[in-house]
Amino acid sequence: MTNKLKITFLLGIFMMIFSSNMNAQLKPGELVDGIAAVIGDEIVLESDVNEQMNYAKQQGASETDKCEFLENLISNKLLVYEAKKDTLIENRSAAIKEQANAKYRQLLSQFPDEKTMLVAYKFRNGFEMKNAIEKIDIDQYYGQAKYQRITEKADVTPNEVTDFYNLYKMQLPEVKDEISLAQIMMYPKLTEAHKEDLIKRLKKIKQDIAGGETFESQARIYSEDEGSAANGGLYKNIYKGQMVKPFEAAALNLQENEISDPIESEFGYHIVQLIKKSGKVYDARHILLKATPTDDEIKTAKAKLDSIKGLILDGKMTFKDAAYRFSDDKKTKFNAGIIAGADGSDKIERESIPGSISYELAGLNKGDMTAAFEDEDNKRKVVKMIKQEDVIPAHQITMETDYNRIKQMALNKKRNEMIEKFVNAQLPTTFISIDGRYDNCKFKANWKKESIKK
Numbered sequence: 001m002t003n004k005l006k007i008t009f010l011l012g013i014f015m016m017i018f019s020s021n022m023n024a025q026l027k028p029g030e031l032v033d034g035i036a037a038v039i040g041d042e043i044v045l046e047s048d049v050n051e052q053m054n055y056a057k058q059q060g061a062s063e064t065d066k067c068e069f070l071e072n073l074i075s076n077k078l079l080v081y082e083a084k085k086d087t088l089i090e091n092r093s094a095a096i097k098e099q100a101n102a103k104y105r106q107l108l109s110q111f112p113d114e115k116t117m118l119v120a121y122k123f124r125n126g127f128e129m130k131n132a133i134e135k136i137d138i139d140q141y142y143g144q145a146k147y148q149r150i151t152e153k154a155d156v157t158p159n160e161v162t163d164f165y166n167l168y169k170m171q172l173p174e175v176k177d178e179i180s181l182a183q184i185m186m187y188p189k190l191t192e193a194h195k196e197d198l199i200k201r202l203k204k205i206k207q208d209i210a211g212g213e214t215f216e217s218q219a220r221i222y223s224e225d226e227g228s229a230a231n232g233g234l235y236k237n238i239y240k241g242q243m244v245k246p247f248e249a250a251a252l253n254l255q256e257n258e259i260s261d262p263i264e265s266e267f268g269y270h271i272v273q274l275i276k277k278s279g280k281v282y283d284a285r286h287i288l289l290k291a292t293p294t295d296d297e298i299k300t301a302k303a304k305l306d307s308i309k310g311l312i313l314d315g316k317m318t319f320k321d322a323a324y325r326f327s328d329d330k331k332t333k334f335n336a337g338i339i340a341g342a343d344g345s346d347k348i349e350r351e352s353i354p355g356s357i358s359y360e361l362a363g364l365n366k367g368d369m370t371a372a373f374e375d376e377d378n379k380r381k382v383v384k385m386i387k388q389e390d391v392i393p394a395h396q397i398t399m400e401t402d403y404n405r406i407k408q409m410a411l412n413k414k415r416n417e418m419i420e421k422f423v424n425a426q427l428p429t430t431f432i433s434i435d436g437r438y439d440n441c442k443f444k445a446n447w448k449k450e451s452i453k454k
Contacts, residue, residue: 037074037447038433040081044073046435067441074432074447075423080139082426083146092141094281098236100134102227109226150422151415156407164410165399172397172406178347179361180390182337184308184322185329185375186383187266188293188301198269198289202262205287206271209259215273215285224268225288233273233285240280247272251284267291267380293381298374301383305372309385312369319369319387329377337387345404347392357386364388420445 037044052073053064083089104126111117114126123129156164165172190198205218216232223229240248246265254260254274262269268291275283293301308326311317317325323337332339341348353361360370369387376382392401399406424445432447 034435036070036435036438037077038431039074039077040430042077042081044070044077048073067438067443070434070438070441071443071445071447074434075419075445076139076143078423078426078430079146079150079419080142081430082422083142083149086146086149089142089145089149092239093138094237095239095242096137096141097134098238100130100137101231102235103133103137104130105228105230106226108230147419151418154411154415154418156410156414160414161403161407161410162399164413165406168409169397172409174394174396175392175402175405177350177394178341178392179350179353179388180346180392181339181348181361182319182323182387182389183329183332183339184305184319184327184337184385185332185377186301186305186326187291187328188297188381188383190291190293190297194294194297195264195269198291199262201289202269202271202287206259206261215259215287219285219287222289223287224290225286228286233287234275234283235285236283238282238284240282246270247284247286251282252277264291290380298381298383302372302374305383305385309369309372328382338389343405343408345408346389347405360386361388366391 034046035043036046036049049066049070052069053066056064056069107121108114108117111120118125118129121129123132201222205222209215209218214232216234219229219233223233225233228235235243238248238251240252242248243251244265244267246263247270250260250263250270250272251274254272256274256276258274260270260272262271267288269289270286273285275285277283304326308317308322312319312322320336323333327333327337329337338346339348340346342352350358356375360373364370366388370385372383372385374381375384395401397405427446427449432449434441434447
């Protein structure tokens with residue numbers, strides 16, 4: 001594969017570095033093992049390079065040149081370094097720090113105690129681990145923000161797509177078996193009696209707080225929000241627009257230390273306490289009781305979906321209309337229920353579909369629909385009905401069958417060229433130091449700032 005085409009496909013890895021760092025950095029049993037490079041005041045660790053290589057192998061990459069991965073990581077760190085100096089990119093370090101604390105608490109909830117978690121992740125103490133999570137999230141935010149700023153005007157014409165295909169068609173990979181799916185998803189409705197029970201419980205908790213219990217202690221005991229319960233229900237440095245609307249409306253209509261009446265959101269029922277408010281940022285505590293449906297409520301939702309399926313089969317409405325009218329999934333209801341694949345298209349690799357859904361699809365042909373079945377979405381119980389829109393056997397990429405995929409590849413190549421141009425322009429004025437173990441690497445950019453012989 002030529003270097004130019006490698007660049008195009010490595011863009012996927014380039015973006016993956018920002019989106020998958022949480023998993024890559026916090027893999028149990030792995031230790032940091034030295035500095036590979038310094039860019040400005042940003043650092044690339046040797047373990048970062050090894051983790052990205054291992055991830056690429058897991059994703060099926062046949063070639064893993066360590067020098068190439070280091071260069072991509074250095075490029076990313078340069079973007080982070082430049083983003084922090086860009087006055088048009090919002091400084092969200094304070095909010096990211098609080099989100100990192102919430103992630104730490106979520107990870108902690110998966111272990112019996114803090115010591116067990118720290119041993120598993122090879123951290124000496126909680127402070128060190130929180131700092132690692134914060135660093136990962138800051139890199140992700142600033143790197144993505146700068147990438148988007150540099151490439152926001154990138155576009156390709158139909159002629160450029162054709163030229164890209166003609167140049168690389170012999171090197172483009174074969175597409176694996178794919179299917180196109182559409183869904184109607186519903187959150188089971190709670191009965192009025194169930195709702196009243198949750199509200200009554202929250203009112204009792206609020207009454208106990210008025211009687212002398214602290215909000216923090218009641219949140220630790222009763223709140224079902226894994227991200228804040230262990231911290232007394234506290235969220236700090238919340239930006240307006242960050243939380244769901246009912247939560248934010250309740251919080252911002254309170255006086256400091258005042259507690260709301262029970263409110264309903266998509267996650268369940270809450271009481272909210274405003275701690276402080278300053279401009280567009282506020283701190284608040286809450287206690288959440290999740291709207292977890294009972295077996296009977298799930299059964300009722302399934303029956304409703306099955307009746308909708310009957311209307312579709314009888315020709316009384318289309319699947320598209322039914323998705324728009326009845327689906328609770330905001331990502332798909334306005335797009336005929338179509339589920340997007342990893343690349344944003346309507347095609348999904350069959351082998352990537354979760355086992356629970358594959359089981360429901362077994363034996364279905366193009367155009368068939370499943371019966372209503374129970375599933376989970378964002379840790380919430382849901383019921384779904386899925387239509388198998390199309391079946392695409394494994395094939396070599398062609399303009400006729402994969403124009404949008406080829407267009408995305410061509411666009412990625414152009415974006416990558418814009419990033420390379422930006423990086424090269426910053427090299428002369430940026431401090432860069434690369435560990436001696438990489439002296440033999442032949443980088444595409446002049447990271448070593450070697451004099452160019454005429």
